[in-house]
Amino acid sequence: xxxxxxxxxxxxxxxxxxxxxxxxxxxxxxxxxxxxxxxxxxxxxxxxxxxxxxxxxxxxxxxxxxxxxxxxxxxxxxxxxxxxxxxxxxxxxxxxxxxxxxxxxxxxxxxxxxxxxxxxxxxxxxxxxxxxxxxxxxxxxxxxxxxxxxxxxxxxxxxxxxxxxxxxxxxxxxxxxxxxxxxxxxxxxxxxxxxxxxxxxxxxxxxxxxxxxxxxxxxxxxxxxxxxxxxxxxxxxxxxxxxxxxxxxxxxxxxxxxxxxxxxxxxxxxxxxxxxxxxxxxxxxxxxxxxxxxxxxxxxxxxxxxxxxxxxxxxxxxxxxxxxxxxxx
Amino acid sequence: xxxxxxxxxxxxxxxxxxxxxxxxxxxxxxxxxxxxxxxxxxxxxxxxxxxxxxxxxxxxxxxxxxxxxxxxxxxxxxxxxxxxxxxxxxxxxxxxxxxxxxxxxxxxxxxxxxxxxxxxxxxxxxxxxxxxxxxxxxxxxxxxxxxxxxxxxxxxxxxxxxxxxxxxxxxxxxxxxxxxxxxxxxxxxxxxxxxxxxxxxxxxxxxxxxxxxxxxxxxxxxxxxxxxxxxxxxxxxxxxxxxxxxxxxxxxxxxxxxxxxxxxxxxxxxxxxxxxxxxxxxxxxxxxxxxxxxxxxxxxxxxxxxxxxxxxxxxxxxxxxxxxxxxxx
Numbered sequence: 001x002x003x004x005x006x007x008x009x010x011x012x013x014x015x016x017x018x019x020x021x022x023x024x025x026x027x028x029x030x031x032x033x034x035x036x037x038x039x040x041x042x043x044x045x046x047x048x049x050x051x052x053x054x055x056x057x058x059x060x061x062x063x064x065x066x067x068x069x070x071x072x073x074x075x076x077x078x079x080x081x082x083x084x085x086x087x088x089x090x091x092x093x094x095x096x097x098x099x100x101x102x103x104x105x106x107x108x109x110x111x112x113x114x115x116x117x118x119x120x121x122x123x124x125x126x127x128x129x130x131x132x133x134x135x136x137x138x139x140x141x142x143x144x145x146x147x148x149x150x151x152x153x154x155x156x157x158x159x160x161x162x163x164x165x166x167x168x169x170x171x172x173x174x175x176x177x178x179x180x181x182x183x184x185x186x187x188x189x190x191x192x193x194x195x196x197x198x199x200x201x202x203x204x205x206x207x208x209x210x211x212x213x214x215x216x217x218x219x220x221x222x223x224x225x226x227x228x229x230x231x232x233x234x235x236x237x238x239x240x241x242x243x244x245x246x247x248x249x250x251x252x253x254x255x256x257x258x259x260x261x262x263x264x265x266x267x268x269x270x271x272x273x274x275x276x277x278x279x280x281x282x283x284x285x286x287x288x289x290x291x292x293x294x295x296x297x298x299x300x301x302x303x304x305x306x307x308x309x310x311x312x313x314x315x316x317x318x319x320x321x322x323x324x325x326x327x328x329x
Numbered sequence: 330x331x332x333x334x335x336x337x338x339x340x341x342x343x344x345x346x347x348x349x350x351x352x353x354x355x356x357x358x359x360x361x362x363x364x365x366x367x368x369x370x371x372x373x374x375x376x377x378x379x380x381x382x383x384x385x386x387x388x389x390x391x392x393x394x395x396x397x398x399x400x401x402x403x404x405x406x407x408x409x410x411x412x413x414x415x416x417x418x419x420x421x422x423x424x425x426x427x428x429x430x431x432x433x434x435x436x437x438x439x440x441x442x443x444x445x446x447x448x449x450x451x452x453x454x455x456x457x458x459x460x461x462x463x464x465x466x467x468x469x470x471x472x473x474x475x476x477x478x479x480x481x482x483x484x485x486x487x488x489x490x491x492x493x494x495x496x497x498x499x500x501x502x503x504x505x506x507x508x509x510x511x512x513x514x515x516x517x518x519x520x521x522x523x524x525x526x527x528x529x530x531x532x533x534x535x536x537x538x539x540x541x542x543x544x545x546x547x548x549x550x551x552x553x554x555x556x557x558x559x560x561x562x563x564x565x566x567x568x569x570x571x572x573x574x575x576x577x578x579x580x581x582x583x584x585x586x587x588x589x590x591x592x593x594x595x596x597x598x599x600x601x602x603x604x605x606x607x608x609x610x611x612x613x614x615x616x617x618x619x620x621x622x623x624x625x626x627x628x629x630x631x632x633x634x635x636x637x638x639x640x641x642x643x644x645x646x647x648x649x650x651x652x653x654x655x656x657x658x
Contacts, residue, residue, distance in 0.1 A: 008617050141532075172623075175607070175615070177506065177530035183608075183616040191617055198621045201506035201607055203470075203531035203564025207628035210566055235532025237539055241574050242567060278504070278528055279512075281610040286504070287512040288337050288520055292527045294501075299536035 001040060003030050004147055008188035019048040019067040026074040026081070029179060033148020034222045034258055035121075038080030039114045041071045045088045046110035049103045060099050064092055064106070076269040077231060077298045078222040079260040084113055117150035120255050120312040121157040128158030128218070128253055128310035129165055136162075136215040139172045139205065142233035143185035144220025144253060154253035155218040156189060158310060163195055170196045172214060176235060177202055178277040178295065202235050209246040217243050221254035221309075223268065226261040228303030228320025230254075231268055234296055240305035249307040256311055259328045271297040330369060332359050333476055337517035348377040348396040355403040355410070358508060362477020363551045363587055364450075367409030368443045370400045374417045375439035378432040389428050393421055393435070405598040406560060406627045407551040408589040413442055446479035449584050449641040450486040457487030457547070457582055457639035458494055465491075465544040468501045468534065471562035472514035473549025473582060483582035484547040485518060487639060492524055499525045501543060505564060506531055507606040507624065531564050538575040546572050550583035550638075552597065555590040557632030557649025559583075560597055563625055569634035578636040585640055588657045600626040 003014040005028070014030055016022045022044030025031050031040045048067030054060035068085050075081060091109040095102045132138070142148075144155035152160060162169050171190055176182035183199055190197040200208065208214050217239055223231040230236070230252050243250040260268075275293035280286060309316040309324075316323045332343040334357070343359055345351045351373030354360050360369045377396030383389035397414050404410060420438040424431045461467070467488060471477075474485035481489060491498050500519055505511035512528055519526040529537065537543050546568055552560040559565070559581050572579040589597075604622035609615060638645040638653075645652045 009614075174532070175506070177504070177532060180615050187616050187620045191620060196621070198623050199607055199616055200623050201531065201563070203503070203506060203567055204623065204625065204628075206567030206570055207563060207625055208623070210629065234530070234536060238532055238535030238567065238571060241535055241571055245570050245574065278530055282613055282615060284611055284613050285338070286509050286611060287516050287528055291516045291520060292525070294527050294529050294533065294537070296533065296536055299533075300539065 001025065001031050002147065004032060004185060005030050007147070008184050016044070016047065018051055019044040019071060022047060023070050023074050026071070032181070033143060034078035034080040034220065035117050035149040035154065035255060036147065037075065037078050038084035038257060039117055039150050041081050042084040042088050042110035042113045044071045045085060046107045049092070049106040052103070054099055057099055057102060060102055061092065064089060075271055077271045080257050083257050087113065114150045118152055121149050121152040121154060122161070124154060124253060124255055124310055124312040125152060125157030125161030127312070127315060128251070129161035129167070131251060131308070131310070131315070132158065132162035132167055132169060132216070134167045136167070137170045137172060137213055139174070139208070139214045139217045139239065140186060141174045141182065141219045141235055141239055142176045143181040143189070145186055145189040147185045147189060148220060153189070154220045154255065156186065158218055158253050159195065160193065170198070172198050172200055172208060174200055174202045174205060174235065176233060180282070181233070205239050206242050209242050209248055214248055216249045216251060218251045218253055221252050221258050222298055224252065224254050224259045224309060225263060225265055225268070226321065226324055228306060228309070228324060229265045230301040230306060231270070231298050232301065234299050237299040237301045240301045244305050250305055251308055251310055252306055253310045256313060256328050259324065261324070261329060265300060268300070270299070273297050330354065330360050331476065333361060333514060334359050336476070336513050345373070345376065347380055348373040348400060351376060352399050352403050355400070361510070362472060363407035363409040363549065364446050364478040364483070364584060365476065366404065366407050367413035367586060368446055368479050370410050371413040371417050371439035371442045373400045374414060375436045378421070378435040381432070383428055386428055386431060389431055390421065393418060404600055406600045409586050412586050416442065443479045447481055450478050450481040450483060451490070453483060453582060453584060453639055453641040454481060454486035454490030456641070456644060457580070458490035458496070460580060460637070460639070460644070461487065461491035461496055461498060461545070463496045465496070466499045466501060466542055468503070468537070468543045468546045468568065469515060470503045470511065470548050470564055470568055471505045472510040472518070474515055474518040476514045476518060477549060482518070483549045483584065485515065487547055487582050488524065489522065499527070501527050501529055501537060503529055503531045503534060503564065505562060509611070510562070534568050535571050538571050538577055543577055545578045545580060547580045547582055550581050550587050551627055553581065553583050553588045553638060554592060554594055554597070555650065555653055557635060557638070557653060558594045559630040559635060560599070560627050561630065563628050566628040566630045569630045573634050579634055580637055580639055581635055582639045585642055585657050588653065590658060594629060597629070599628070602626050
């Protein structure tokens with residue numbers, strides 16, 4: 001996989017030899033972005049199957065269950081992690097065959113998840129592009145691009161599809177502290193694709209909207225609940241409130257695999273990460289060592305701030321509860 | 330003066346030998362914060378007077394006018410710069426005496442501005458402390474503390490005064506990209522004073538309010554207009570919109586010297602600074618060199634987002650136009 005912690009300065013590939021390498025890469029955010037985490041975890045399970053020394057089916061399933069539990073424990077918020085692992089695990093359990101056949105089925109299922117992701121992002125992008133007008137200035141947060149998925153991207157997939165249709169689009173990208181996925185990854189992708197991009201700090205969003213610079217917001221999602229609550233990178237909710245206040249459309253681009261139709265909003269665990277992520281920027285200390293820090297990695301945007309959710313199956317608008325049930329269930 | 334660019338890691342003092350040194354220190358943000366800039370500029374003019382080789386009064390006034398123009402050109406937004414320079418210049422012009430007497434009057438006036446600032450902040454703090462309740466969690470942005478003034482601070486002055494009254498107060502400080510005055514200066518001041526402080530990134534403000542963590546917001550101001558528009562560090566407006574959305578009081582702590590009763594909001598110049606301030610953090614590159622950047626140093630908060638403005642003369646609430654005229658004019 002691409003080692004995303006090294007971008008945009010160096011495009012390095014990280015080779016994972018076993019599922020523990022994959023678990024560590026997810027935990028350390030070498031790979032991040034909900035769909036990318038899902039695919040990586042699926043391949044982690046495929047590695048666990050491939051490397052298993054199990055002789056009996058029971059032994060193999062046991063190995064897979066252990067690997068699955070460890071992979072699931074890496075990060076708590078993005079639903080695609082659980083979705084992908086459950087899907088591969090269910091495939092393994094459904095095969096009535098030899099150890100070899102189950103191993104093959106697990107690897108095939110991981111490949112299928114990866115292949116489907118690109119295809120599905122392109123479909124989502126095409127659907128979302130219908131919402132974009134020629135000349136739009138679109139604000140995006142964090143990175144919901146090719147790097148956050150297996151390819152093409154969700155939020156950036158919509159922007160790519162609009163550009164492919166010949167629409168002239170400019171992007172404002174927030175730097176996205178603490179881990180700077182906007183400055184490092186979104187800028188990298190858009191500069192590479194020659195889509196005009198302007199980088200701002202996270203606290204400039206309000207002023208940009210005040211000045212009428214921003215026409216639309218598109219972000220990705222780490223999890224969308226049955227009632228339309230959107231869990232996404234910290235800072236998303238701040239942008240959603242600003243968008244509503246300024247009458248700017250706020251779109252969420254999320255494949256059906258990012259929907260969690262079971263959990264209530266109070267049940268979702270918002271990951272809190274190492275305080276040094278805030279005390280430092282790319283390893284450089286910016287404040288006193290001893291200062292207390294709050295470092296939630298995600299926030300929650302209630303459905304009343306969401307104009308529409310763009311999925312590969314169509315566009316979902318309010319009432320979200322009914323329309324999500326109809327399209328996703 | 331304290332070289333604020335070196336904090337919190339090193340407390341270094343910058344010696345200015347002449348007014349050009351002062352102008353450079355203001356431009357390079359070695360000294361920042363509206364009242365501190367005002368006092369520094371006044372001392373810049375005092376240095377110009379003290380070092381002047383003028384023999385006649387006309388020559389001296391000419392030297393002062395040149396220095397004044399250069400000092401005024403350093404930064405366009407904070408009004409205290411112009412206020413302090415006009416005040417010292419008017420004092421020089423009002424003296425009917427010798428070169429020596431005018432030089433003395435200029436130095437005295439600069440000293441008076443500095444002395445008054447501390448006294449006035451303490452008065453402002455005491456008045457503002459009446460708005461703070463025991464147990465409050467107060468969000469502040471950027472640094473409106475002792476470092477932004479000659480001493481004690483405006484927004485942090487209110488917090489200090491509340492603490493001196495025995496109120497238990499906790500502070501959430503935004504890091505305040507791009508120059509990190511929150512992480513570097515506000516954290517430094519509050520840790521030193523043993524006032525509990527939690528550092529967050531700028532994009533976490535929305536989530537903190539969503540979770541109900543924040544009771545009140547207090548910020549400083551670089552300029553307050555006659556109708557109550559508040560010009561302050563970039564990110565202030567974003568916080569004001571969030572505060573209004575969550576029913577959180579949004580207070581601005583500003584001495585009367587920060588009021589500009591002449592300019593219309595469209596006439597205020599919002600300084601745009603070097604794009605590398607966004608492309609880098611403390612000199613470390615975080616994105617591609619070639620990416621386009623928008624880097625406004627300030628933003629504008631309309632009066633409808635302001636709960637009250639705390640001045641050394643009293644608390645101003647809506648209707649701001651009438652109440653500002655009554656208290657400040």
